[in-house]
Amino acid sequence: MPTIVWTKIDEAPALASYSFLPIVEGFLDESGIDITTSDISLAGRILAQFPDRLSEDQKVADHLAELGELTASPDANIIKLPNISASIPQLKAAIAELQAQGYDLPDFPEKPSTDEDKETAARYATVLGSAVNPVLREGNSDRRAPAAVKAYAKAHPHRMGQWTGQVKARVTHMDHGDFFDHEESFISRGQDLDVVLIGSDGSETVLASGIKTADGEIVDATFMSVDALDEFYASSLAQAKEEDLLWSVHLKATMMKVSDPVLFGHAVRTFLADVFDKYGDDLNSVGVNPDLGLGDLYARLEKLPAERATAIKAAIDSAFAARPALAMVDSDNGITNLHAGNLVIIDASMPTVVRDSGCMWNADGKRQETLACIPDRSYATMYAAIMDDCREHGALDPATMGDVPNVGLMAQKAEEYGSHPTTFIIAHDGCVEVRCGDEVLTSQQVEAGDIWRMSRVRDVPVRDWVRLAVERARITNTPAVFWLDANRAHDARVIEKVKAYLREHDTEGLDIRILAPADAMKFTLARIRRGEDTISVTGNVLRDYLTDLFPILEIGTSAKMLSVVPLLAGGGLFETGAGGSAPKHVSQFVAEDYLRWDSLGEFCALGASLEHIDQTSEGTRAGVLAATLDKAIRAFLENDRSPARKLGQIDNRGSHYWLARYWATELAAQRDDAELADRFSDVATELAAREDQILEELNGVQGHPVDMGGYYHPDEELVAEAMRPSTTLNAIIEAL
Numbered sequence: 001m002p003t004i005v006w007t008k009i010d011e012a013p014a015l016a017s018y019s020f021l022p023i024v025e026g027f028l029d030e031s032g033i034d035i036t037t038s039d040i041s042l043a044g045r046i047l048a049q050f051p052d053r054l055s056e057d058q059k060v061a062d063h064l065a066e067l068g069e070l071t072a073s074p075d076a077n078i079i080k081l082p083n084i085s086a087s088i089p090q091l092k093a094a095i096a097e098l099q100a101q102g103y104d105l106p107d108f109p110e111k112p113s114t115d116e117d118k119e120t121a122a123r124y125a126t127v128l129g130s131a132v133n134p135v136l137r138e139g140n141s142d143r144r145a146p147a148a149v150k151a152y153a154k155a156h157p158h159r160m161g162q163w164t165g166q167v168k169a170r171v172t173h174m175d176h177g178d179f180f181d182h183e184e185s186f187i188s189r190g191q192d193l194d195v196v197l198i199g200s201d202g203s204e205t206v207l208a209s210g211i212k213t214a215d216g217e218i219v220d221a222t223f224m225s226v227d228a229l230d231e232f233y234a235s236s237l238a239q240a241k242e243e244d245l246l247w248s249v250h251l252k253a254t255m256m257k258v259s260d261p262v263l264f265g266h267a268v269r270t271f272l273a274d275v276f277d278k279y280g281d282d283l284n285s286v287g288v289n290p291d292l293g294l295g296d297l298y299a300r301l302e303k304l305p306a307e308r309a310t311a312i313k314a315a316i317d318s319a320f321a322a323r324p325a326l327a328m329v330d331s332d333n334g335i336t337n338l339h340a341g342n343l344v345i346i347d348a349s350m351p352t353v354v355r356d357s358g359c360m361w362n363a364d365g366k367r368q369e370t371l372a373c374i375p376d377r378s379y380a381t382m383y384a385a386i387m388d389d390c391r392e393h394g395a396l397d398p399a400t401m402g403d404v405p406n407v408g409l410m411a412q413k414a415e416e417y418g419s420h421p422t423t424f425i426i427a428h429d430g431c432v433e434v435r436c437g438d439e440v441l442t443s444q445q446v447e448a449g450d451i452w453r454m455s456r457v458r459d460v461p462v463r464d465w466v467r468l469a470v471e472r473a474r475i476t477n478t479p480a481v482f483w484l485d486a487n488r489a490h491d492a493r494v495i496e497k498v499k500a501y502l503r504e505h506d507t508e509g510l511d512i513r514i515l516a517p518a519d520a521m522k523f524t525l526a527r528i529r530r531g532e533d534t535i536s537v538t539g540n541v542l543r544d545y546l547t548d549l550f551p552i553l554e555i556g557t558s559a560k561m562l563s564v565v566p567l568l569a570g571g572g573l574f575e576t577g578a579g580g581s582a583p584k585h586v587s588q589f590v591a592e593d594y595l596r597w598d599s600l601g602e603f604c605a606l607g608a609s610l611e612h613i614d615q616t617s618e619g620t621r622a623g624v625l626a627a628t629l630d631k632a633i634r635a636f637l638e639n640d641r642s643p644a645r646k647l648g649q650i651d652n653r654g655s656h657y658w659l660a661r662y663w664a665t666e667l668a669a670q671r672d673d674a675e676l677a678d679r680f681s682d683v684a685t686e687l688a689a690r691e692d693q694i695l696e697e698l699n700g701v702q703g704h705p706v707d708m709g710g711y712y713h714p715d716e717e718l719v720a721e722a723m724r725p726s727t728t729l730n731a732i733i734e735a736l
């Protein structure tokens, strides 16, 4: 029987599943479709690493590995909700929570020295950062706003900050010494590669060996000079100060778990340069590591003798006074951009800057224009281009603007997003060589601390990506732009392949272009300002960035996106939206039993998953279920049933009631499957008749704190109870 795997994850979407999944299970009962769950939450993944230390009833199987294997099967049908990509502070918090719940987990080794510590560190490393998506994404991505969602957004445009020529906010990036500058790229002939650091003293350190590459694979080698990076941060600090702009740093320290925490650490180190220079020994003595952010630094000060801690805090306060104002994440609680690397994530943070007229929050809880530091030029220039465009032409208008769907190169850990195992922080000055046997393929002069990395993209994914781009351009009759820069080494190789693979398709009458990111941005913006849709066809990083940027500008959030990954092996991975797991929503839920999470992404993913079953399996009711769900989603949007924003109105749970009701109504009304119509006619009637009572039960609980029994590993019963407070609704669903 076709089986949908629903992933169990973290934070707000995990809470939402406690309410929505029982409804889905009820609706799919007797449909010829099975639905199961798979625990790939951060807590579940941690526990799966330590079976040897857990009792039988505490053990959790390695569901992520199982799901990874499933992606290679044509039967795969996975609904993937967004999960936490944990920074080290988050990982440590999750470990502490599990320990407190009685799981005998080892502490996270800060500086592993013994063999045992190294073993533990290696196990935790598999859970760190973006550890789920690269395993499951065995296909390229097709992300777009469903037509009904786009139509709704145009009819009910969200708030958009104004832009004028006077706005000083802008993007600043490096102009030398970055990854862009140093990139070298070659096509593999299927060689096994070694990466070797040759010290200035002639010593050789093997950084990686026997890296298997496939024939036709693009291999890039590049590095970030941290001296140039520090200079860049220092000069941007001076600029922000002079122009009275907030200073903000936008990185992807969660996904880019090896390189970006270090880029972040240099920002912390530069911001507090005087403090680190003067008190370096004290800070070292308590294990301060700037990569972990100011939050961790403050916590460690507590371990110093009181008078040293006080002196250092005073020095930090003077540093803050001398520096430009720092962008805040939570001004009420004094949490800054530099508190932890996972707090400002570029794909989500930069769109809000554009939406909010170039502003972020300052320490007084007021909006202030920002200088957005995005060190590497490979991707910064397109953000600079959109801010320049808004300055010149004003804000974009969600009521009229065209749509920018994305076709993203993602499969098989493509490009930078698969580079973690081959990213190295260079220990000493020297030269990094990529070799095949004795043949030296690239050779780069580096200095201690530089961040060197090798990224790769296989040929099969590139070919499939070009195919998917042509398919989407044809189906929607929309121009498609490949965002590739002929002046970047990697992109130049990709361009050769794109040109070759485009010849495999009938592109007659299609408008397909290749433009550098900043030009692609200008071209796209000019079109969408005229209301014209334009497909962006991008590599893995821009896929991530643009599928938050345009949705947030067009429809107010990326949560409502349809995100389909046709797996190379024939199965389907259906991701929900492009947004994250909204930690802020959990705080609100805990404080006042109100969950703002919008499950529209889950609804759309379920629809796509059912359609996939209808197209690939016989003997199920998937077709009728998908068609009626689509209509239900339209009704849901037309009647504005997304979570409201005010206490006392419907939240996530209330929105699920409405979806269930519209879906039941559509099922009862359709003529293709009389048995189903019959089964759902009473349900539809009941749901309508009991509306007042159900909404009262759902909304009546709001306004009080909720005990979840844990953040990363909440108590299932407590949460299930909290998320299903309407006995009336539960009884109707259970009767299904």
Ligand SMILES: NC(=O)C1=CN([C@@H]2O[C@H](COP(=O)(O)OP(=O)(O)OC[C@H]3O[C@@H](n4cnc5c(N)ncnc54)[C@H](OP(=O)(O)O)[C@@H]3O)[C@@H](O)[C@H]2O)C=CC1
Binding pocket: 081, 082, 083, 084, 085, 086, 133, 254, 255, 342, 343, 345, 347, 348, 557, 558, 559, 577, 578, 579, 580, 581, 582, 583, 584, 596, 597, 598, 599, 601
């Ligand atoms: N695919 C995946 O698995 C992804 C996982 N992540 C992970 O999620 C965590 C948080 O990431 P971050 O990038 O800060 O994103 P957030 O989860 O904080 O989302 C950013 C903002 O988007 C809005 N938002 C997102 N989803 C919804 C929704 N369903 N309903 C309503 N509003 C929504 C909210 O904005 P507002 O308050 O302005 O309305 C939210 O504050 C990190 O651990 C990150 O790694 C991130 C992206 C994708």
Ligand SMILES: O=C(O)CCC(=O)C(=O)O
Binding pocket: 085, 129, 130, 131, 133, 134, 254, 255, 347, 544, 547, 578, 579
């Ligand atoms: O895997 C992650 O860490 C984030 C992924 C993401 O942001 C995206 O795919 O949009």
Ligand SMILES: [Mg+2]
Binding pocket: 347, 544, 545, 548, 578, 579
């Ligand atoms: Mg993203």
